[in-house]
Amino acid sequence: MRRITDTSKQSTKVYRRKPGSKKLWLSAIFIPLATGFTGMSLMLVLLRYLPLPDQSLVNPTEIESDDGLRLAEWTSTGTDEQPVPLSRIPKALVDATLAVEDTNFYHDHAIDLKSTARAMLVNLRHGQVVEGGSTITQQLAKNLFLTQDRTYSRKIREALFAMQLELHESKDWILNRYLNVVYYGHGAYGVQAASHLYFNKSVDDLNLAECAMLAGLPKGPSIYSPLTDMRLAKQRQHVVLARMVRAGYLTKGQADAAYRTPIHVATYHTPVVRAPYFTAVAVNEAKQQYQISTEHLYQGDLRIHTTLDPLLQQAAERAVQTTLPKGSDIQAALVAIDPHTGAIKALVGGRDFKTSPYNRAMAPRQPGSTFKGILYTAALENGWTPANQVESKLTTFVYGPNHDKQYTVHDYGDFYAERPLTLREALARSDNVYAVHTNLAIGPQKVVEMARRMGIESSLQPYPSLALGVFPVSPLELATAYATLANGGYRVSPFAVKEIDSPGNELAAHPSPERVISPQIAYQMTDLLTSVLERNGTGYSVHDYLHDVAAAKTGTTDTDAWMVGYTPNLVCAVWVGYDSNRPLTVAESHLASPIWAKFMGTVQTHLPYQWYQPAPGxxxxxxxxxxxxxxxxxxxxxxxxxxxxxxxxxxxxxxxxxxxxxxxxxxxxxxxxxxxxxx
Structure with a gap:
């Protein structure tokens, strides 16, 4: 995948080869080669008169929210929404690019034979293509017309396209086009986008030091980015400045002065796409569920309609940003789905997609006490009622076929009620003794089966500790399971893509909701879960963010903080923790609840509802x-x-x-x- 990038402006010009041109190219290569010098001349004539791949405007693949807002567009070269003419690009940036990428650009004809020969020897020694030796013209040809495959056939086609480019276009046109499409990292294509990303200024305003740093990025954008490693970025800048001195563009003194010039990297960066974590999920789903190939996505002319609600997405991102402490490495994930359909309405996979695209909304973590919503659903189905009581005290359970195993259960802080609790009070207080007693009483295997029915697909084992959420599940799985309670007993399958507009494309059908628990049990659990947000409940501290009744459950482990809950219109699961599984402080263990409550307060305003009526019977x-x-x-x-x-x-x-x-x-x-x- 090349990129998914924000597209708030006009469509991108995308170059596409005409159908049937492959045979013409084969003829243009092999017939002249077979006829010697005369044939080579003939090949150049053919390349001059064969048209370049179609340069007409082609609609790229567009990704839209539920209400038609464009989230991103997908093309093989990125968006060309910020093109700048060569006259506006600083001479220092042009010189730096030529010095480090192709010193003989204005003297060679498309191919640097010396570099190509050296690269071929290296590749033959390794038995595969490991070095390119490409000129700027070849790099542009690859970006415009070819894939990134490292094969001999692709290198040959790249060279021929480069020759054809130079037979059709001027050197200045090629250099200008290259500078407007080359990838500079973090989703930025072209010098203007890169200048705004790294230095928060227009390309016209870059100084020599900034130009040298920018010119060094295409070689390894993820390695030399000043946003991620300034030390390596400075090392690469030094190489570029040295090359400029060697090429005669700078004196040694000018290069040294530029290296000493302070670099002020932009501290705030607008995301390259709206809802980047969600957009990545939608693209992946389009490829897997709709059998859309990467090549088809690159070719464009697709419109992917997603399930995202922009207002809820904005509320989700704001809730995460305003709650997580600044300067900390702690991460968060939020996923919200429509319980009636499974449509994903908002998704946040981390605090910053550019620095960490890892999607934590899909990542398994220990759910802690949020798993009790599933446990007690199984209990109600197996004869328990809200009136069942269990003594809350330090307890050692004896279990196993021969009653030879022991499991001692502790409540949070070793604080116990020291009296019998009803199911409602045990759920509100998140009592662990009650949970393990229930698990062993009905049989852990029945709890595992209930979790499967409600949408948990991660590995679970029928152990006593199952009741306390020790087996990792993802936020999306947990939201799916609670959706079964929110919709009256039906399991739904979460999805991000509603449909894809594509000529001749058969659209996949989403699975219909399937009843897995009775409406009576779904209502009983929903009613019990409202107590978590009432006085003496573990979620009561955030009830002021809410505007109406809701059902919820908190969960905490040494390394994970959770809150999951719902209204009749939306289910939301929130996770907070460290990627490294670092233990949470007491304050950090309470961060998931305000994120959930801030978001759900907006949900209650945006999606008003009537609370549930008791199920018949x-x-x-x-x-x-x-x-x-x-x-x-x-x-x-x-x-x-x-x-x-x-x-x-x-x-x-x-x-x-x-x-x-x-x-x-x-x-x-x-x-x-x-x-x-x-x-």
């Missing part, structure tokens, strides 16, 4: 959470839970039972009592 009962029994008028703390008829508690709270009133005596009893007293 469920009835509410008021319980005393201390006993798990039906509350009485004397119970000071109560909770309302929903039950399938026949599973609800039937006895009242024994701790707060009202005193029995004295029974009044009947007249007959009073008379009998009077008679008994006197006689």
């Amino acid at each position: 469920l009835k509410p009962y008021t319980l005393d959470p201390l006993t798990g029994k039906l509350a009485t008028p004397l119970c000071r703390t109560t909770e309302i839970d929903y039950f399938v008829p026949g599973t609800e508690p039937t006895s009242p709270c024994p701790v707060h039972a009202p005193a029995q009133p004295e029974q009044k005596s009947t007249p007959k009893q009073k008379l009998f009592g009077w008679f008994q007293k006197w006689f």
